Amino acid sequence: MSSPSRLAGIAILALAVALPFVPGVPAYWITVASYIAMAAIVALGIAVLTGVAGVVSFGQAMFVGFGAYTTAILTTRYGWSPAATLPVAMLIAGALAWGIGAITLRLKGHYLPVATIAWNISFFYLAGSLDFFRRFDGISGIPPISLLGFSVSDGVRFYFLALGLLVLAYVLTRNLLDSRVGRAMRSLRGGALAAESFGIDTGRARILAFVYAGVLAAVSGWLYAHFQRAINPTPFGITVSIDYLLMAVAGGVGHLGGAILGAGLVTVVRDKLQDLLPALLGTQGNFETIVFGIVLILILQFAPEGLWPHLRRRFASKPRRAPPGADDAPASRRRTLPGPGETVLAVSGLRKTFGGLVAVNDVSFTVQAGEIVGLIGPNGAGKSTSFNLITGVLPASGGEIALGLQPISGWPARRIARLGVARTFQHVKLVHGMSVIDNVALGRHLLGHASAVRGALRLDRAEEAAIFAEAHRQLARVGLADHADAVASELALGQQRLVEIARALCLDPVLLLLDEPAAGLRHSEKVALADLLRKVRDSGVSILLVEHDMDFVMGLTDRLVVMNFGAQLAQGRPAEIQQNPAVLEAYLGSAA
Ligand code: ADP
Ligand code: MG
Numbered sequence: 051m052s053s054p055s056r057l058a059g060i061a062i063l064a065l066a067v068a069l070p071f072v073p074g075v076p077a078y079w080i081t082v083a084s085y086i087a088m089a090a091i092v093a094l095g096i097a098v099l100t101g102v103a104g105v106v107s108f109g110q111a112m113f114v115g116f117g118a119y120t121t122a123i124l125t126t127r128y129g130w131s132p133a134a135t136l137p138v139a140m141l142i143a144g145a146l147a148w149g150i151g152a153i154t155l156r157l158k159g160h161y162l163p164v165a166t167i168a169w170n171i172s173f174f175y176l177a178g179s180l181d182f183f184r185r186f187d188g189i190s191g192i193p194p195i196s197l198l199g200f201s202v203s204d205g206v207r208f209y210f211l212a213l214g215l216l217v218l219a220y221v222l223t224r225n226l227l228d229s230r231v232g233r234a235m236r237s238l239r240g241g242a243l244a245a246e247s248f249g250i251d252t253g254r255a256r257i258l259a260f261v262y263a264g265v266l267a268a269v270s271g272w273l274y275a276h277f278q279r280a281i282n283p284t285p286f287g288i289t290v291s292i293d294y295l296l297m298a299v300a301g302g303v304g305h306l307g308g309a310i311l312g313a314g315l316v317t318v319v320r321d322k323l324q325d326l327l328p329a330l331l332g333t334q335g336n337f338e339t340i341v342f343g344i345v346l347i348l349i350l351q352f353a354p355e356g357l358w359p360h361l362r363r364r365f366a367s368k369p370r371r372a373p374p375g376a377d378d379a380p381a382s383r384r385r386t387l388p389g390p391g392e393t394v395l396a397v398s399g400l401r402k403t404f405g406g407l408v409a410v411n412d413v414s415f416t417v418q419a420g421e422i423v424g425l426i427g428p429n430g431a432g433k434s435t436s437f438n439l440i441t442g443v444l445p446a447s448g449g450e451i452a453l454g455l456q457p458i459s460g461w462p463a464r465r466i467a468r469l470g471v472a473r474t475f476q477h478v479k480l481v482h483g484m485s486v487i488d489n490v491a492l493g494r495h496l497l498g499h500a501s502a503v504r505g506a507l508r509l510d511r512a513e514e515a516a517i518f519a520e521a522h523r524q525l526a527r528v529g530l531a532d533h534a535d536a537v538a539s540e541l542a543l544g545q546q547r548l549v550e551i552a553r554a555l556c557l558d559p560v561l562l563l564l565d566e567p568a569a570g571l572r573h574s575e576k577v578a579l580a581d582l583l584r585k586v587r588d589s590g591v592s593i594l595l596v597e598h599d600m601d602f603v604m605g606l607t608d609r610l611v612v613m614n615f616g617a618q619l620a621q622g623r624p625a626e627i628q629q630n631p632a633v634l635e636a637y638l639g640s641a642a
Pocket of ligand 2: 433434435476
């Protein structure tokens with residue numbers, strides 16, 4: 051975090067801590083502040099789930115309910131102490147989130163939010179109808195929390211406990227987002243395709259975000275049960291879920307400070323509206339729910355970024371500086387590269403049809419160790435599709451692909467990436483909101499091991515330093531060292547292509563597939579790129595290259611494969627290809 055917003059954060063925390071000691075502060079304020087802290091813990095989870103992983107859930111109150119009911123049942127019926135039920139509540143909510151996520155997160159588009167509504171409603175009526183949950187009467191007689199023999203029975207003590215847990219949740223969440231697993235979650239917004247191509251299991255990353263949000267919600271529910279001392283299904287229903295989502299969205303989904311701000315706003319405004327609206331309308335009813343529903347729709351429609359980004363702009367803080375690559379970080383691990391003359395990639399009889407269109411038709415070629423092979427042909431010839439087949443982004447309709455001696459037909463992209471296949475995309479696929487260096491670091495995902503827990507606890511610093519040292523080294527290689535902290539989408543398109551190359555090099559590849567890397571580059575930049583690719587080749591990495599700039603291709607490649615309308619037209623050395631009549635006719639002829 052940059053210093054102005056860090057100062058603002060510390061100032062707000064100091065005010066929150068001082069609140070109970072201000073003379074004349076009504077006890078009621080402390081109660082409201084406690085509710086805000088509890089709600090903010092839930093909203094932080096939604097910031098990760100919706101803002102970072104892009105999963106919209108209308109069911110988070112259900113997970114609050116899981117936490118509340120777990121501790122209510124264990125303490126009232128089995129005599130557990132509240133302190134002992136917290137880990138159990140987190141575990142149960144996490145396990146249920148895993149199960150529900152595994153079933154539900156496969157759904158696409160609007161089906162997913164609808165499914166979360168369905169889960170929430172099911173839970174609400176289940177708790178309301180089963181004796182085990184004491185139906186709609188609910189469970190009462192829940193004891194206050196006591197920690198280390200210290201009873202949290204009065205309002206101020208509870209407030210400090212809730213505030214302490216909120217601060218802890220904030221710090222852990224920030225650490226998590228700033229770790230290897232957090233980058234994987236953030237990469238989901240750049241499209242699953244690129245993430246999977248660098249070995250990230252996007253389905254798993256989504257479930258992880260779902261579990262994390264569920265566990266935070268359960269912590270809030272645990273607090274809530276011991277604050278109220280009695281629970282029933284109402285605070286865990288769908289209308290409350292909408293309030294939670296509104297908190298995260300109003301503050302600015304994806305911004306942790308925004309989630310806390312939103313929790314404060316929604317809690318206070320709801321409190322006021324509950325008194326004001328019935329008085330205005332002259333009749334009883336939960337009218338604030340209607341107002342909040344409308345506000346949620348308006349925000350999603352007109353200010354999807356929420357309030358936080360606007361506030362931040364006022365503080366004019368610069369984007370977070372990525373950790374500099376420590377010079378003493380361990381050197382990049384080298385894969386064992388194949389020796390000269392060994393076959394790195396063998397494609398035979400490769401075929402791909404899209405409905406009636408044959409995009410790739412019986413294509414066979416090899417790439418040897420330390421060779422740059424060019425794949426050329428007019429637009430629509432099937433070059434990018436061939437890349438997608440080789441990297442596992444698309445399943446082939448026929449033919450064989452082998453990496454070294456290993457057949458990889460039918461493998462998913464992230465498994466192929468593990469063998470050292472890295473690529474760039476013709477249509478650049480960077481994570482737009484993320485810094486350049488974080489994007490490059492994604493290429494190193496597979497060579498790291500730190501789990502979400504290690505990341506949240508900051509036990510991953512040595513590995514992170516090594517990852518970023520390598521990311522900085524590769525970024526410098528493509529000539530963009532000065533742009534490490536820029537937001538990726540702010541670079542020119544040609545530079546974004548270079549960032550993709552740096553990301554691919556970070557994977558420590560055996561085989562590098564580059565789809566039109568020189569498009570959008572100036573002449574001097576092309577010369578530098580050709581230089582770099584020669585050096586990469588000389589280090590033993592094989593390169594398969596699609597490129598339209600013929601000077602670039604002819605000067606750089608060892609061999610060419612020419613495609614036209616999906617079929618393979620010719621293969622050979624650049625000089626031979628330039629003389630080949632069929633190629634001249636189909637391709638070079640039309641270009642000249
Ligand atoms: P190139 O990269 O050589 O310009 P492509 O591999 O992108 O060509 O495309 C080859 C052909 O396959 C084109 O006719 C294109 O329209 C078609 N094609 C590519 N991807 C798809 C897809 N996902 N669905 C349907 N048709 C596609
Ligand atoms: Mg293409």
